[in-house]
Amino acid sequence: MTTHEREITVPVDLCLPDGRLNPDAVGWTRRPLHRANLRGWGRRKRWEYWGIVTPRHIIGLVASSLDYAGVHGVYVLDRATGVEISEEAVVPLARGASFPERSGAGTAFVRGGGVAIDIRQGPDGTVIRAVAPGVEMDLEVPLPEGHESLGVVVPWGPNRFQYTVKDVGRPVRGRLRLESREVTIAESDSFAVLDHGRGKWPYSVTWNWAAGSGPGRAIQLGGRWTDGTGSTENALFVAGRLHKIGDELEWSYDRGDWLRPWRITGPRAEVEFHPFHEKVSRTELGLVGSETHQCFGLFSGRAQAGDGTWVDLDGLTGWAEEARNRW
Secondary structure, three states: OOOOOOEOOOOEEOEOOOOOEOHHHOOEEOOOOEEOOOOOOOOEEEEEEEEEEOOOEEEEEEEEEOOOEEEEEEEEEEOOOOOEEEEEEEEEOOOOOEOOOOOOOEEEEEEEOOEEEEEEEEOOEEEEEEEEOOEEEEEEEEOOOOOOOEEEEEEEEOOEEEEEEEEEEEEOEEEEEEOOOEEEEOOOOOEEEEEEEEEEOOOEEEEEEEEEEEOOEEEEEEEOOOOOOOOOOEEEEEOOEEEEEOOOOEEEOOOOOOOOOEEEEEOOEEEEEEEEEEEEEEEEEOOEEEEEEEEEEEEEEEEEOOOOOEEEOOOOEEEEEEEEEEO
16 A cells, blocks of 8 residues: 655755755655745744653653744653643744754754753754753663654745654663653663654644554654645554555544544554543743644554554654744
């Protein structure tokens, strides 16, 4: 079974010399092959988001440049107590932020508002250091041999497009230091997820995103923002191998009660998500702003691999979210 989308297997530039979308860049990849050679000003977005799931904590790190501002954050949830640490910084004109053109290579770093994040990428994996009031962490995210990630270019038009890499189910190890204690993160039972983004966006957009990880399996699902573009960001991972799901999926959830079960369904996905915690993020800067409801929880159901086999998703841990942006 194959997707209708085009698989790209050789390096390609995201943009033409004049800054418009390169038609040859539209498609999907199993490893990062796009060079995000963005040019000019105007709704140009760059970000790195790392989500970390451990038996005791969930961690979120965001480093971003949105042209008019850098929006950075360090988040830690204690799964046992429900206590959150959330430190966010908005830096005018994204001063002190630097991002490489390629995912998996080079260094991204941001500074400002008491938040500092360094992400150093190489062929063997990624090293992350993050500092914010009350929290500090040093993490290593190895890249196992043969591990695949989902790269997708979503085309709204020649001047509005997004390149995303969703790398799900990576091993992670390191140390998390809080004011009260230091915690060891063990590679045997912890997982990392990357959302690498580069593009030029419409002013107003809404997206759904879900990612779940567990031993030997992971799931990546998206929706709304890709509808009607011919591209999707859906995939099943089995033992690190990507199985592309090319269908647009139906998302069903209660915006009045975010902690009720979510359902995400399509011809090759029958997924239910059971939240145990909701994180709400809001940013208002006049004409621009965002609101995100990110729920952490457990997955159940199944998804279909490329050979037609249905793979059980029960027990995968991660999140599902709705994000609404004016930017």
